[in-house]
Amino acid sequence: MFKRKIKLTIAYDGTDYHGWQIQPGIRTVQETLCQAATSLVGSQVHVHGASRTDAGVHAKGQSGLIEVATPIPTKNFPRALTDRLPSDIAVVDACDVDPSFDLIRDVTRKRYRYTLCVTKPRPVMNIRYCWHVPGDLQVPAMQAAAQALVGTHDFKSFASAADKRQSSIRTVFRCDVTERHDTPHHWIDIEVEGNGFLYNMVRNIVGTLVDIGRGRWNPDQMAAIRDAADRTAAGQLAPASGLCLEWIRY
Amino acid sequence: MFKRKIKLTIAYDGTDYHGWQIQPGIRTVQETLCQAATSLVGSQVHVHGASRTDAGVHAKGQSGLIEVATPIPTKNFPRALTDRLPSDIAVVDACDVDPSFDLIRDVTRKRYRYTLCVTKPRPVMNIRYCWHVPGDLQVPAMQAAAQALVGTHDFKSFASAADKRQSSIRTVFRCDVTERHDTPHHWIDIEVEGNGFLYNMVRNIVGTLVDIGRGRWNPDQMAAIRDAADRTAAGQLAPASGLCLEWIRY
Incomplete structure (x- = not known):
């Protein structure tokens, strides 16, 4: 056979x-x-x-x-x-x-979703699937900053040091920040679609967006953070629990 | 103090x-x-x-x-x-x-919600919070049968043997079966509100409704199952994972 x-x-x-x-x-x-x-x-x-x-x-x-x-x-x-x-x-x-199909090289697009819970009570039935960051986040600032990531860029600022791959240039097709209410909880979803992702890239982007939502930086500083090509220019690494690989297209 | x-x-x-x-x-x-x-x-x-x-x-x-x-x-x-x-x-x-407040006797109404997932793929990120019963369930039959539970009745048919309380008469204010789609999954929610519940009552009701959804009984047999005042007249015990105590009112 x-x-x-x-x-x-x-x-x-x-x-x-x-x-x-x-x-x-x-x-x-x-x-x-x-x-x-x-x-x-x-x-x-x-x-x-x-x-x-x-x-x-x-x-x-x-x-x-x-x-x-x-x-x-x-x-x-x-x-x-x-x-x-x-x-x-x-x-x-x-x-x-097909016998010629390549699982990694033939990928055209991937979508990740990151989920934040911003309300005070701990979301016990979703705690495995979110990052609980109680407090006010400026969502319009996060939305504006996210747009600076769309396009073809060097994403080295958002790559953890462990990444050994040669090129850190990737294309991000979408980076959308949306709100969702589900009483008593208030959620923020961050969806990122790209042709590929560096090591920890989505979690570093999310950590930076949360810092912007808290006012550490203005949203118009996101382009400079991206262009620094330096991990220390960006924000914290968001925890793994909030991240989900939604789909991969070929 | x-x-x-x-x-x-x-x-x-x-x-x-x-x-x-x-x-x-x-x-x-x-x-x-x-x-x-x-x-x-x-x-x-x-x-x-x-x-x-x-x-x-x-x-x-x-x-x-x-x-x-x-x-x-x-x-x-x-x-x-x-x-x-x-x-x-x-x-x-x-x-x-108030010092006179009684946590158990002063309850006026409780709501439980039971969640079924009826689509074939296992809902891995909700498996702790549902009963996965892949297959077709006749939702209109379940909805009709659920209405036979509304009102003040002896619910002994839905009480597991372990229940030692004297009266098995309770009032159910609502018993609603609704569908919800969340691609790729299809959910059925069963919400039950009552002034009190016997041991395993909601899970026995849900198990019976699932049996009705599968065609084991016609929905108009629910009243007879209820009036049998006999646990063996009703259906299976639904697993604990799908059940959530939503709220308690005083």
């Missing part, structure tokens, strides 16, 4: 995992998926991922890729894999892809 | 607790609150609760009562207690109440 390539769409609550990527001796999303796929197919299967999400980061639409030689129809993979996974991971879709 | 009575409004994610009520050697919401209140006030404080929610059941508006002699202003209690609590419990409000 020929091996075929299957692209998986994967959702997870990252709270109880040390991130996506396999690391010896600790629990990761990738390793948990490899075990499920190996158990289903009956031979060793490796699950490649499009984004190495960090510890505590969530996904509604991570992309995974497996190569398998099995009579199991592709359409049965989501249910069969999900049945073999813990309750905080699910495979929501599966489709056959 | 005179002791004063303070009513607390408490929210929690019940997933990681063995229910509300203190039991030796296991982690409960009540015990965790007692420790926080004792630490804040500096002397032994007991936190009484209006509803003994079961293991895994959540609350947005549980009522608690403490009696304290302390110079700490009542308005400072929510923040000060929440700071001493784990991230899955919060005290969202505090107010002084």
Whole structure:
């Protein structure tokens, strides 16, 4: 039987995992998926991922890729894999892809969403999925500053030092800050779409936007922070819990 | 200093607790609150609760009562207690109440909400807060059956055997079944308001409504199930995860 390539769409609550990527001796999303796929197919299967999400980061639409030689129809993979996974991971879709398909290079666009809760009472039923920053944030200032990130720029100011990739130039298609009320809580959602992201880029952008919302900087300083090409010019790193990889397009 | 009575409004994610009520050697919401209140006030404080929610059941508006002699202003209690609590419990409000106030007898109305997810993919970021029942449910049948529960009735058919209270007559003011779409998921919310609830009553009602939604019974059989005054006449017990105590009115 020929091996075929299957692209998986994967959702997870990252709270109880040390991130996506396999690391010896600790629990990761990738390793948990490899075990499920190996158990289903009956031979060793490796699950490649499009984004190495960090510890505590969530996904509604991570992309995974497996190569398998099995009579199991592709359409049965989501249910069969999900049945073999813990309750905080699910495979929501599966489709056959061309042998030439490249899970990382063929990405055209990704969307991340970051959720802030700004009201005083702790949002106990969403605390795993937000950053709780009680207090007043100037949303119009955050919205104005976010627009300075749209376009093709060097995003080095928003890349944590651990990033070893060569070019730090990326294109951000959208960076929208919106408010949402859900009594008794008041939320701010920050959606960022781009053709790729540097290490910790969205969390560094969000931390900087929160600093701007608190008045540490004026929104028109965002362009200078971006152009400094220096991580120390930007704001704090927002915690992982508020971040979710919404989808990846090819 | 005179002791004063303070009513607390408490929210929690019940997933990681063995229910509300203190039991030796296991982690409960009540015990965790007692420790926080004792630490804040500096002397032994007991936190009484209006509803003994079961293991895994959540609350947005549980009522608690403490009696304290302390110079700490009542308005400072929510923040000060929440700071001493784990991230899955919060005290969202505090107010002084009359010495004659009775936390259990003075209740006039409670609302519970039960959340079902009926779409196939597992809702990983809501799995702690719903019952995942993938498949078609006949919502109009559930809505019609729910109306048979409104009014003053003997709800013995929906009380688990463990209930030792004498009267099983209660008044249900509302029992509404509504649908909600939040791509890719489809949710059904069941809201029940009543002047009081028997042990497991909402979960037994929900289990029965799901059986009706699946066609096990016609909606017009709900009145007969109710009037049987026999637990075995009703449907399955819905799991705790989907249940949330929304509020309690006095």
